[in-house]
Amino acid sequence: MVSGASTRLARLFRLGHRLGALGLLGALLSGPVLAAEDLLPSMREEVLMLRKPGLLGGVDLETTLFRPPGDGPFPLVVINHGKAPGDPRLQARARYLAASRELVARGYAVAVPNRQGFSHSGGAYVGAGCNVESNGLTQAEDVIAVLDGLSRRADLDTRRVVVIGQSHGGLTTLALGAKAPPNVVGLINFAGGLRQETCIAWEHNLAEAVASYARRTRLPSLWFYGENDSYFPPPVSGPMFAGYQAAGGHARLVSFGVFGRDSHELFGSGGGVRVWLPEVERFFGELGLPFAVRHRIALAEHASPPPPATAFAPLDAVDRVPGLSEAGRNGYAQFLAGAMPRAYAISGDGHWAWQSGVADAMAQALARCNTTSHKAGHADCRLYAVDESVVWSAGAVVASPSATPLAAPALPAASASATAHP
Numbered sequence: 198m199v200s201g202a203s204t205r206l207a208r209l210f211r212l213g214h215r216l217g218a219l220g221l222l223g224a225l226l227s228g229p230v231l232a233a234e235d236l237l238p239s240m241r242e243e244v245l246m247l248r249k250p251g252l253l254g255g256v257d258l259e260t261t262l263f264r265p266p267g268d269g270p271f272p273l274v275v276i277n278h279g280k281a282p283g284d285p286r287l288q289a290r291a292r293y294l295a296a297s298r299e300l301v302a303r304g305y306a307v308a309v310p311n312r313q314g315f316s317h318s319g320g321a322y323v324g325a326g327c328n329v330e331s332n333g334l335t336q337a338e339d340v341i342a343v344l345d346g347l348s349r350r351a352d353l354d355t356r357r358v359v360v361i362g363q364s365h366g367g368l369t370t371l372a373l374g375a376k377a378p379p380n381v382v383g384l385i386n387f388a389g390g391l392r393q394e395t396c397i398a399w400e401h402n403l404a405e406a407v408a409s410y411a412r413r414t415r416l417p418s419l420w421f422y423g424e425n426d427s428y429f430p431p432p433v434s435g436p437m438f439a440g441y442q443a444a445g446g447h448a449r450l451v452s453f454g455v456f457g458r459d460s461h462e463l464f465g466s467g468g469g470v471r472v473w474l475p476e477v478e479r480f481f482g483e484l485g486l487p488f489a490v491r492h493r494i495a496l497a498e499h500a501s502p503p504p505p506a507t508a509f510a511p512l513d514a515v516d517r518v519p520g521l522s523e524a525g526r527n528g529y530a531q532f533l534a535g536a537m538p539r540a541y542a543i544s545g546d547g548h549w550a551w552q553s554g555v556a557d558a559m560a561q562a563l564a565r566c567n568t569t570s571h572k573a574g575h576a577d578c579r580l581y582a583v584d585e586s587v588v589w590s591a592g593a594v595v596a597s598p599s600a601t602p603l604a605a606p607a608l609p610a611a612s613a614s615a616t617a618h619p
Contacts, residue, residue: 239495240301247346256319260310263297265492269352271306274359277366285315285322295467295536304491306353312339327396330406333372340373361385363464371407374414383484384418387464390429400433404440411446418448419480423460451476468534495537500556506586525549542566542578
């Protein structure tokens, strides 16, 4: 009996050595996790490898950390990522730049861990077959390991943590609540769930899973679901929320209607910020947490100095922008939702373009605007607004069409642009 156990243990150690060698080979083939020049200095971005204890020493979890200016300690928000189709190892490192920027601007450090088997994190993704309840609880163990690792940092205050999750990360966040992690005070679920179409009655399984989490959860939660969600439309998300509440879960649902082409993309979109930010601010207030803007955070620095601000018009006065059609006004609404650096260029006679989230936003906006304006034989374009300032001068004013209401903005990404002509 002792000999058999020893043999099995020896085999286990040999397997561990082989896995370790394969992991080292993979690291050598793939190169560094991220080049330093790819990190955002404006949010003091860094990539950590946090150890999750387990068999054969555990696995390292690739975790992106953003921090505000200063020494801290900074209160902490954790964002849990979704699951894209295909091999989880091919999934890009999760960052959620638009949302992270809003939180860092309000004084919060933001941690975005890649769970086991995703991106450069170690181990293999644990799917648990059709047992969606077990899947969420397994994913939540990774979040607990990350919270434990971050609690050792002197520049982070992990006494009152808010955890956010999108899609599969939303399911993970709700499952985390069932584990009653110390120091977590609130949960935010953006379109959470796991769509398993190969599993019988997967919608029912999903509703039962979140109800089971609710029975063990005492934390308040805020839920966001839209009407045109391609993964979890109202016939799926409605029973989930109803079951969660019926099982004793303390939750508030924000049904925000139609958003862009797919409301499942709300949280990952720069254009979605204006939809969810007021409700999240309210939730933080209910938790007794601050949410006032403390810092101006850009996704990059401008490649050249922006022109000085003018007194031509307030930034949000879309009806004062010269020469715009309804499409141009819609484009201006998208520009206002874009991440900085951002720039909006106009010809004054109907042509316009905008760019956000890149260092040469001004040059790109001008180039695209001029392309359409010159093709029509019209005037050169000039910058109308940059970041949070109008830079257009009164001498360039031309007659503008009558005002029309703004349509709903589309889905600009963290880096986004648009161009149009009359």
